[in-house]
Amino acid sequence: MSKVTIQDIANMCQVSKSSVSRYLNGGYVSKENKEKIKNAIEQTGYKTNFFAKRLKSKNSNLIGVVIPRIDSITVGKVLNGINSVCEENEYTILMESSNLSLKKELECINSLYNQGVDGIIVYTIGITNEHINFVNSVKTPILFLNQKNNNVSYISIDDYKAGYIMAEYFYKNNHKNIVFLGVNEQDKSVGLERKKGFYDFYKKNVSNYKIDFLETDFSFKKAYNMGKMVTNLNPTAVICATDNICLGLMLYLKEKGIEVPDQISVAGFGGYEVSSVVKPSITTISFDYELLGKLSAEDILNIIKNKNRKENITIPLNFIIGESVKNIN
Amino acid sequence: MSKVTIQDIANMCQVSKSSVSRYLNGGYVSKENKEKIKNAIEQTGYKTNFFAKRLKSKNSNLIGVVIPRIDSITVGKVLNGINSVCEENEYTILMESSNLSLKKELECINSLYNQGVDGIIVYTIGITNEHINFVNSVKTPILFLNQKNNNVSYISIDDYKAGYIMAEYFYKNNHKNIVFLGVNEQDKSVGLERKKGFYDFYKKNVSNYKIDFLETDFSFKKAYNMGKMVTNLNPTAVICATDNICLGLMLYLKEKGIEVPDQISVAGFGGYEVSSVVKPSITTISFDYELLGKLSAEDILNIIKNKNRKENITIPLNFIIGESVKNIN
DNA sequence: CTGTTAGCGCTTTCAA
DNA sequence: TTGAAAGCGCTAACAG
Numbered sequence: 302m303s304k305v306t307i308q309d310i311a312n313m314c315q316v317s318k319s320s321v322s323r324y325l326n327g328g329y330v331s332k333e334n335k336e337k338i339k340n341a342i343e344q345t346g347y348k349t350n351f352f353a354k355r356l357k358s359k360n361s362n363l364i365g366v367v368i369p370r371i372d373s374i375t376v377g378k379v380l381n382g383i384n385s386v387c388e389e390n391e392y393t394i395l396m397e398s399s400n401l402s403l404k405k406e407l408e409c410i411n412s413l414y415n416q417g418v419d420g421i422i423v424y425t426i427g428i429t430n431e432h433i434n435f436v437n438s439v440k441t442p443i444l445f446l447n448q449k450n451n452n453v454s455y456i457s458i459d460d461y462k463a464g465y466i467m468a469e470y471f472y473k474n475n476h477k478n479i480v481f482l483g484v485n486e487q488d489k490s491v492g493l494e495r496k497k498g499f500y501d502f503y504k505k506n507v508s509n510y511k512i513d514f515l516e517t518d519f520s521f522k523k524a525y526n527m528g529k530m531v532t533n534l535n536p537t538a539v540i541c542a543t544d545n546i547c548l549g550l551m552l553y554l555k556e557k558g559i560e561v562p563d564q565i566s567v568a569g570f571g572g573y574e575v576s577s578v579v580k581p582s583i584t585t586i587s588f589d590y591e592l593l594g595k596l597s598a599e600d601i602l603n604i605i606k607n608k609n610r611k612e613n614i615t616i617p618l619n620f621i622i623g624e625s626v627k628n629i630n
Numbered sequence: 631m632s633k634v635t636i637q638d639i640a641n642m643c644q645v646s647k648s649s650v651s652r653y654l655n656g657g658y659v660s661k662e663n664k665e666k667i668k669n670a671i672e673q674t675g676y677k678t679n680f681f682a683k684r685l686k687s688k689n690s691n692l693i694g695v696v697i698p699r700i701d702s703i704t705v706g707k708v709l710n711g712i713n714s715v716c717e718e719n720e721y722t723i724l725m726e727s728s729n730l731s732l733k734k735e736l737e738c739i740n741s742l743y744n745q746g747v748d749g750i751i752v753y754t755i756g757i758t759n760e761h762i763n764f765v766n767s768v769k770t771p772i773l774f775l776n777q778k779n780n781n782v783s784y785i786s787i788d789d790y791k792a793g794y795i796m797a798e799y800f801y802k803n804n805h806k807n808i809v810f811l812g813v814n815e816q817d818k819s820v821g822l823e824r825k826k827g828f829y830d831f832y833k834k835n836v837s838n839y840k841i842d843f844l845e846t847d848f849s850f851k852k853a854y855n856m857g858k859m860v861t862n863l864n865p866t867a868v869i870c871a872t873d874n875i876c877l878g879l880m881l882y883l884k885e886k887g888i889e890v891p892d893q894i895s896v897a898g899f900g901g902y903e904v905s906s907v908v909k910p911s912i913t914t915i916s917f918d919y920e921l922l923g924k925l926s927a928e929d930i931l932n933i934i935k936n937k938n939r940k941e942n943i944t945i946p947l948n949f950i951i952g953e954s955v956k957n958i959n
Numbered sequence: 960c961t962g963t964t965a966g967c968g969c970t971t972t973c974a975a
Numbered sequence: 976t977t978g979a980a981a982g983c984g985c986t987a988a989c990a991g
Contacts, residue, residue, distance in 0.1 A: 306984055317962045322986060329960050351746045352690070353984035355681040356967050371709045377701035384700065384727050393745060396725050398713050416722060417680045556909060580885060635968055646978045651970055658976050682968035685983050 306350070310341040325349060355417070364601060365395045365413030365421040367406060374573070375590050379424060379446065382594020390602055392419070403427055407435070414441055420601040422446060427489060428453060442604040446597055448489050449613070454604070456597045456614045460490045463570055463586045463618050464498025467540060470584070470620070472502065474628040476538035476566060477510040480531050482517055482524065482550060483542040491542050495570060499540060517546055524549025532559065537566065537629055544569035544576045544585050547625075551579070562627035572621055581624035592616060635679070639670040654678060684746065693930060694724045694742030694750040696735060703902070704919050708753060708775065711923020719931055721748070732756055736764070743770055749930040751775060756818060757782060771933040775926055777818045778942070783933070785926045788944045789819045792899055792915045793827025795949060796869060799913070801831065803957040805867040805895060806839040809860050811846055811853065811879060812871040820871050824899060828869060846871075850878040857882025866958055867895035873902040873914050876954075880908070891956035901950055910953035921945060 307325075311318040314337040324330045324338045341347070355361050364387055368376050380396075387394055395418055399406035403426060410432075413421050420442045425432070428450040436443045436453050445455040471479065481499060486492040496514070503510050513534050517523045524546040531539055531550060541547035547569030554561055561567055561581055569576065572587020593616050604610050636654075640647040643666040653659045653667045670676070684690045693716055697705050709725075716723055724747055728735035732755060739761075742750050749771045754761070757779040765772050765782050774784040800808065810828060815821040825843070832839050842863050846856045853875040860868055860879060870876035876898030883890055890896055890910055898905065901916020922945050933939050 308984075319962060331960060348744050350685070350984050351744065352681045352684040356679070356685055357986045361681070371713065372703060372706035374701060374703065377706060380700045381727070384725075388726075393741070394725050396713075396723050397717075398710075412722070415677050415680065552908070579881070637968075648978060660976060679968050686970045
């Protein structure tokens with residue numbers, strides 16, 4: 302089937318393989334020959350051999366993508382964005398998952414590099430010195446998502462700013478007794494930055510306030526189970542590190558008959574679909590993950606082609622005011 | 631960086647490239663030379679050129695995967711399963727998305743084929759004659775997920791059986807006035823098979839009953855909006871094509887003060903995490919999508935290596951009895 | 960515009 | 976055990 306080569310069709314047309322190659326790559330071929338070659342290709346169903354082609358032309362039209370895990374809506378959206386851009390540009394994605402292991406992430410980068418991809422996009426869980434060393438030791442462009450680090454190229458979401466804005470909103474609604482229901486700081490963006498932004502606003506702008514931190518994980522269930530600890534602290538408002546956490550908490554509150562937002566205000570981050578359809582709808586800050594994916598693909602393609610790059614980018618935020626936060630005056 | 635070739639290290643060691651190649655591929659090399667070559671490789675950081683290698687040895691260690699869309703938990707789980715097996719066997723995934731377009735699905739298969747993958751796994755949205763023709767015209771093994779069709783190799787979930795079992799359970803709980811809140815039949819597994827199984831049980835085993843069909847889509851929101859139409863039909867129980875649909879419906883019922891399962895029973899399919907944590911927890915049938923992914927990867931690898939294949943497989947079901955269905959006696 | 964000529968880096972007979 | 980030699984299928988000067 303795929304054993305028709307450029308030589309075969311050259312023979313059929315009584316031309317040299319160079320001409321066929323030229324035809325294939327848009328070089329000079331006489332109208333006459335063009336026609337002949339075209340027909341021969343159609344008849345034989347000739348397909349250019351990917352590997353032979355790549356062996357010569359030094360680029361593979363492959364983009365390596367390292368993701369932290371695959372069964373996540375967020376990651377899915379990012380991949381979607383990357384995919385759409387790659388498709389347009391006839392690049393194919395080579396994907397590997399780090400399974401949230403830092404060591405594995407490095408291995409994936411290396412593996413992708415060895416497979417000759419033209420560029421690598423890493424949805425990182427943390428940028429270490431090893432990462433930086435690797436980036437500096439190879440000429441393959443590598444772009445990081447999800448964490449800022451000025452030693453490498455990155456595109457990131459401004460989690461810090463998101464936290465900051467949310468704090469501002471909480472303050473405007475007169476909340477000064479708050480619980481921050483967050484996740485472990487090992488997760489730089491969700492665990493660290495969002496929290497830091499939130500705290501910083503209060504630190505800088507508010508005099509008497511109280512923010513209690515409670516740690517949960519990303520699951521709905523755990524958040525639900527944290528409900529009692531949250532209410533024990535008697536906050537007027539709870540800021541949750543993700544919408545999913547917020548949803549879990551809300552279920553607990555509902556079951557306890559605690560009204561949101563009348564008795565307690567809540568908010569999240571993420572802008573998930575369900576957040577808007579739930580009652581009350583959740584006040585949240587949404588991130589355009591698909592855009593993140595798109596921009597990163599465009600960016601790496603740009604680096605591959607032009608070798609130059611604009612500055613590190615940060616994706617804009619989208620504040621969504623729902624019904625879950627009340628002004629307590 | 632990666633410009634060290636087999637020739638370079640051959641020169642360094644004063645042996646021929648053949649010897650180096652043999653060393654790399656486990657052929658005969660003297661102990662002495664082995665040592666020398668090993669050192670040279672380590673020192674230079676030599677990496678075998680993927681494309682040159684593939685050009686000769688007819689296999690690429692690449693598995694093509696076509697998915698319908700990427701931002702879906704279900705797809706994510708399947709990919710996870712595929713990924714874990716591929717990793718163990720040192721295969722890399724080449725992924726393309728059909729974006730739920732049948733035409734695009736065919737294009738993806740073709741594209742992957744042209745890129746020289748050793749096998750293709752297609753998470754299909756529908757197997758057409760074109761699919762079958764393509765499969766028969768190439769020697770690259772192609773495996774389909776998510777739909778049964780005896781003209782091709784497939785691994786599938788037994789949606790029909792799931793529907794049948796659920797119907798049996800509904801009947802045991804004395805429901806004979808039912809609404810089936812499903813999706814369009816274009817989706818063979820969720821739209822067609824689950825429904826068919828459900829209806830067939832009643833057709834075969836029950837004499838006086840009524841099942842009204844209502845069509846929605848996969849979204850939480852739409853299901854929520856369908857609530858009124860559902861209740862207008864006054865069923866004693868509602869079977870939803872997915873847990874997500876069930877969740878949407880439940881929100882509507884809750885807001886209307888209609889008690890589940892006291893006033894109306896509901897159930898779904900899928901076994902999502904949230905389904906169990908919600909109140910009341912949802913009676914559902916869960917599918918092990920990760921297993922589906924794993925088995926399919928194992929299967930295609932097996933076909934690639936042995937060229938023979940066991941029978942088409944169907945993934946087992948897991949019935950989860952929650953609190954959302956009541957025996958109305 | 961076209962054919963000839965070299966390879967790209969690796970594997971694989973075939974003799975030695 | 977080893978090396979020489981012949982390609983895998985394609986691209987890219989170069990001279991016509």
